[in-house]
Structure formats: C-alpha cells, structure tokens
Amino acid sequence: MxxxxxxxxxxxxxxxxxxxxxxxxxxxxxxxxxxxxxxxxxxxxxxxxxGNKLRKLEFIIAEAKAQGCNTLITCGGEQSNHCRATALAAARTGLKSHLILRQNAGGATSDTPDGNLLVDYLAGAKVSLYPLKEYVNQLPQLFGEWASYYLKRGDRALCIPTGGSDxxxxxxxxxxxxxxxxxxxxxxxxxxxxxxxxxxxxxxxxxxxxxxxxxxxxxxxxxxxxxxxxxxxxxxxxxxxxxxxxxxxxxxxxxxxxxxxxxxxxxxxxxxxxxxxxxxxxxxxxxxxxxxxxxxxxxxxxxxxxxxxxxxxxxxxxxxxxxxxxxxxxxxxxxxxxxxxxx
Known part of the structure; x- marks a missing residue:
C-alpha cells in the first residue's frame, strides 16, 4: 500500500x-x-x-513548528539517548529544549557530567534532575508545570513523551x-x-x-x-x-x-x-x-x-x-x- x-x-x-x-x-x-x-x-x-530517536524527531519537530511551538519539553533517564537527541535537534532547528531527567537509582549525580548528560548541557538544554520517586510519581505534573512556566513567559512548548514514543x-x-x-x-x-x-x-x-x-x-x-x-x-x-x-x-x-x-x-x-x-x-x-x-x-x-x-x-x-x-x-x-x- x-x-x-x-x-x-x-x-x-x-x-x-x-x-x-x-x-x-x-x-x-x-x-x-x-x-x-x-x-x-x-x-x-x-x-x-x-540513533533511532532522530527518525521520530523529524516528525515531532515538524508538528511542533506547525503548532507554533518554540520549545520542546521531554523526559527520560539521566543518560537518555532521546533527551540528548532532542536537545541537539532543537538547537539545530532554532528551538529551545527542556529536559526532565530521572536521577540514577543511587540518587547521586556526578559534579562532572558524562555521556549523554554532558551533551545535553553542551547543546544548551535546560536540565531539571529529579529523584526517582518524585519523577515516577509526578511526571505528568512536572510536564504541566514547566509548560505553564514557558507559557507565562510568552513561549509555547510541545511536550514529548518518553522516547518520543506515541x-x-x-x-x-x-x-x-x-x-x-x-x-x-x-x-x-x-x-x-x-x-x-x-x-x-x-x-x-x-x-x-x-x-x-x-x-x-x-x-x-x-x-x-x-x-x-x-x-x-x-x-x-x-x-x-x-x-x-x-x-x-x-x-x-x-x-x-x-x-x-x-x-x-x-x-x-x-x-x-x-x-x-x-x-x-x-x-x-x-x-x-x-x-x-x-x-x-x-x-x-x-x-x-x-x-x-x-x-x-x-x-x-x-x-x-x-x-x-x-x-x-x-x-x-x-x-x-x-x-x-x-x-
């Protein structure tokens, strides 16, 4: 077909x-x-x-622009490939990015970021790290709070679920x-x-x-x-x-x-x-x-x-x-x- x-x-x-x-x-x-x-x-x-997330982001970013959004908010683990790809893709297409990240199970994050997290910062993403329990129990509220935060400042955000999977x-x-x-x-x-x-x-x-x-x-x-x-x-x-x-x-x-x-x-x-x-x-x-x-x-x-x-x-x-x-x-x-x- x-x-x-x-x-x-x-x-x-x-x-x-x-x-x-x-x-x-x-x-x-x-x-x-x-x-x-x-x-x-x-x-x-x-x-x-x-990685695979970029294929999804091609359609997601096109939709964000169609809706008049200038900010992407998404979520994942501290070493999320999807969040790293989102931060870089946003930078390339002239959008802002905000990453809601789940801290590692131990709860401690190194003072020197590594791997994907390092790239998140290099790409200019705003990074918000949350303890595991808070992240799991309050993720929908966190999306809502940050989307409202941007709206009050004259920005419009598209909220992207874990992995861009929807x-x-x-x-x-x-x-x-x-x-x-x-x-x-x-x-x-x-x-x-x-x-x-x-x-x-x-x-x-x-x-x-x-x-x-x-x-x-x-x-x-x-x-x-x-x-x-x-x-x-x-x-x-x-x-x-x-x-x-x-x-x-x-x-x-x-x-x-x-x-x-x-x-x-x-x-x-x-x-x-x-x-x-x-x-x-x-x-x-x-x-x-x-x-x-x-x-x-x-x-x-x-x-x-x-x-x-x-x-x-x-x-x-x-x-x-x-x-x-x-x-x-x-x-x-x-x-x-x-x-x-x-x-």
Whole structure:
C-alpha cells in the first residue's frame, strides 16, 4: 500500500547502511544452524544526534513548528539517548529544549557530567534532575508545570513523551520499516526477522506496524531492556491505537504480531552484567561496530543466546536494528575492565 506521511523536518542522514555481519554470523550463528545476521546502522542517522530517536524527531519537530511551538519539553533517564537527541535537534532547528531527567537509582549525580548528560548541557538544554520517586510519581505534573512556566513567559512548548514514543513518533519507524525492507530487497532477500531493543516501545511499534502496512511477512521481535513482555505488548498496542485515532487510519493492525522477549533485562534498566560488556567488546573487535550497555548490547546478547538455543533455526536472514546509544558507553567505562582483549 502507498503510505501518506505527515510533515517532516529533515534531520537524519538517510538511508542508513544495511551491513552483513560475516564474522559474527560465522562465529555465533553458523555453528547452530542459525541465520545470516545483518545490521541496519541507525546509529549512523547523524553524528551527535545519532540513533533511532532522530527518525521520530523529524516528525515531532515538524508538528511542533506547525503548532507554533518554540520549545520542546521531554523526559527520560539521566543518560537518555532521546533527551540528548532532542536537545541537539532543537538547537539545530532554532528551538529551545527542556529536559526532565530521572536521577540514577543511587540518587547521586556526578559534579562532572558524562555521556549523554554532558551533551545535553553542551547543546544548551535546560536540565531539571529529579529523584526517582518524585519523577515516577509526578511526571505528568512536572510536564504541566514547566509548560505553564514557558507559557507565562510568552513561549509555547510541545511536550514529548518518553522516547518520543506515541502516535506521532511512530511515523519515524513506519518510514524506517519501508526503508529497511527496500534495503533488503536491494540485497536480494526479504528478512525473516527484524530485531530491536525495546525501551519505550516506539521503535518496535513503528517497525511492526510498518511491516504489516507494507505486506511483509517479516516478524519483528523486541528485546526488552526494562519492564515486562506484557507491559510492552500493551504499550505498543496503545501507541498504534493512538496513531490510528490521531491520523484517521483504518488499517487493521494485528496485535498478535507483537513479539517481545523480556529474558535479558538483567539486573535492571541501565544495569548491565559482565556478559553484556563482553558482547559489546566482541562486536567492536569483530565488526568495528559499537553497541551500548543499556539498549543494543542487551538486545544483541539476547539475539545471540536465542540463536544458540535454536529459536531462529527457521530463519535465513535476521536484521538487527542498531538504534544507537554509543554515548552511553562512557559513563559505564569501568564495566569494560575485564573485557579488554576478549576474542
């Protein structure tokens, strides 16, 4: 079917490359009769704004401008990739940004910001850090208070949910699915599976909906990095319902095709075990690709373990969507101390 997209602010360098992972396939998939592994390099959407969030922000910023907004307010963890991308995208398009951030579980923030948080400040974002309990219990009120604050000063703010994951942001990965499927056709195959990390659900929602709208038989699987399988199934279903209502879409989405694995979250969101750091190191050494310990490292580790257990034995081609996050490596640098030289 022909898809009619809403207005877009062009920010990302598209299309991103689709690359085969020959060494990873030979070492971690072929011995188990598994598929060829490819990676869609959405970590290359842009240099500093890199990652999956930029695809969503193209539609979000266009909507902000259409509504006459000059400020973007959004939220996330202290090392949020989405908030970093929002701050930089706002700076590039002449908008202000305000980030409502959740402090790390311990509640302490270093006097010297690192990783994504450092980039937030460099981009000129206003940053408001809140303790975990206050953030979780009062997030809607915090959005309301800051939107009112700007309105009183003659500004108008667009409030963007966690990860830009809602009925608007979903367009980014409907378009992403269309691009990815075209890449695969150009390489002579239709993917059996698309794999991504799921942290707010928006990328998986867009990929799943996009594949259905385009008539692909490809199954999308999200590896959860927080929350349960049931949570993500419900969240993705709700995002797609909001998309359909907001844009008067009558596409008959099949919610039975929402597939989530919550087996590899580990100790919790943003907390990685030794196996994740070793996986990141191995992928860097074998393929020259940098994953991160919050999202892509966990999802890629889960993919390799599930291939080892035979869960992808019926697949010929699997595409891993690299959603970015490389700035998240640096605040967790000590986790890699045992990974040096691992081959």
């Amino acid at each position: 022909s898809i009619h997209y809403p207005a877009r602010e062009r920010l990302a360098n598209l299309p991103t490359p689709l690359q085969p992972l020959h060494k990873i396939t030979e070492r971690f998939s072929r011995p188990y009769g598994g598929p060829n592994i490819w990676v869609k390099r959405d970590d290359l959407t842009e240099s500093a704004m890199s 009925g608007l942001g979903i367009w980014g990965y409907i378009l992403g699915a269309e691009e990815l499927l075209a890449d695969c056709r150009d390489n002579g195959f239709e993917p059996d599976r698309l794999i991504c990390a799921s942290g707010s659900g928006g990328t998986q929602a867009g990929l799943t909906l996009g594949c259905q709208m385009l008539g692909a038989q490809t199954r999308v699987t999200g590896y959860a990095v927080c929350d349960s399988e049931d949570y993500f199934v419900s969240k993705i279903r709700d995002d797609i319902r909001l998309w359909a209502e907001a844009y008067s879409q009558v596409f008959p989405f099949d919610a039975e095709q929402i597939h989530v694995s919550d087996k590899y979250i580990g100790p919790g969101y943003g907390v990685a075990g030794e196996e994740i750091f070793q996986t990141i190191s191995l992928v860097a050494q074998l393929e020259g690709i940098l994953l991160d310990p919050v999202y892509t490292g966990k999802a890629f580790y889960g993919l390799l373990k599930d291939i080892e257990q035979g869960l992808y034995a019926d697949c010929r081609h699997v595409v891993f969507v690299h959603t970015g996050g490389h700035f998240g490596v640096f605040p967790q640098r000590t986790g890699f101390s045992a990974a040096w030289g691992q081959q």
